[in-house]
Amino acid sequence: xxxxxxxxxxxxxxxxxxxxxxxxxxxxxxxxxxxxxxxxxxxxxxxxxxxxxxxxxxxxxxxxxxxxxxxxxxxxxxxxxxxxxxxxxxxxxxxxxxxxxxxxxxxxxxxxxxxxxxxxxxxxxxxxxxxxx
Numbered sequence: 001x002x003x004x005x006x007x008x009x010x011x012x013x014x015x016x017x018x019x020x021x022x023x024x025x026x027x028x029x030x031x032x033x034x035x036x037x038x039x040x041x042x043x044x045x046x047x048x049x050x051x052x053x054x055x056x057x058x059x060x061x062x063x064x065x066x067x068x069x070x071x072x073x074x075x076x077x078x079x080x081x082x083x084x085x086x087x088x089x090x091x092x093x094x095x096x097x098x099x100x101x102x103x104x105x106x107x108x109x110x111x112x113x114x115x116x117x118x119x120x121x122x123x124x125x126x127x128x129x130x131x132x133x
Contacts, residue, residue, distance in 0.1 A: 007077070007079075011077045013077070014073040014074060015077075017073055025066075025100070026100065026103070029100075030105075039109075039110050042114070044059060044109075044111045063111075063115035063119065064115050067089050067093065067117070068123040068126070069123060070123060071089060071121060071123025073123075074089070074120075075124065075127050075131070082124075085120060085127070088120075089116055089117060089120030093116035093117065096112075097112055
């Protein structure tokens with residue numbers, strides 16, 4: 001397969017992924033009452049270690065897993081800018097959290113941005129292990 005075809009496939013996969021993430025995090029949610037915001041960094045981790053709540057662990061892991069593809073697909077689509085994969089994920093995550101706050105779509109949380117960045121970093125490391133070999 002030619003490099004041009006690989007690039008087109010990577011772009012389609014990356015932007016398809018972004019659409020799915022936006023659907024999951026914004027468009028499929030209903031507006032709760034009022035603006036819901038948690039700006040205490042690492043509150044989820046503190047809650048998990050305090051209560052050993054599997055619901056909290058589930059939220060943390062799911063936020064990480066949601067952004068693993070971003071860390072993998074961004075450098076596939078933009079090989080020249082691959083070192084910005086985690087930064088692009090953080091920017092996408094911040095845009096999502098701000099949108100959730102402004103449009104009252106769920107909870108806007110600092111921890112979500114941190115967890116999304118960790119997930120993107122994992123995806124980027126997987127990319128580095130698979131693609132650059």
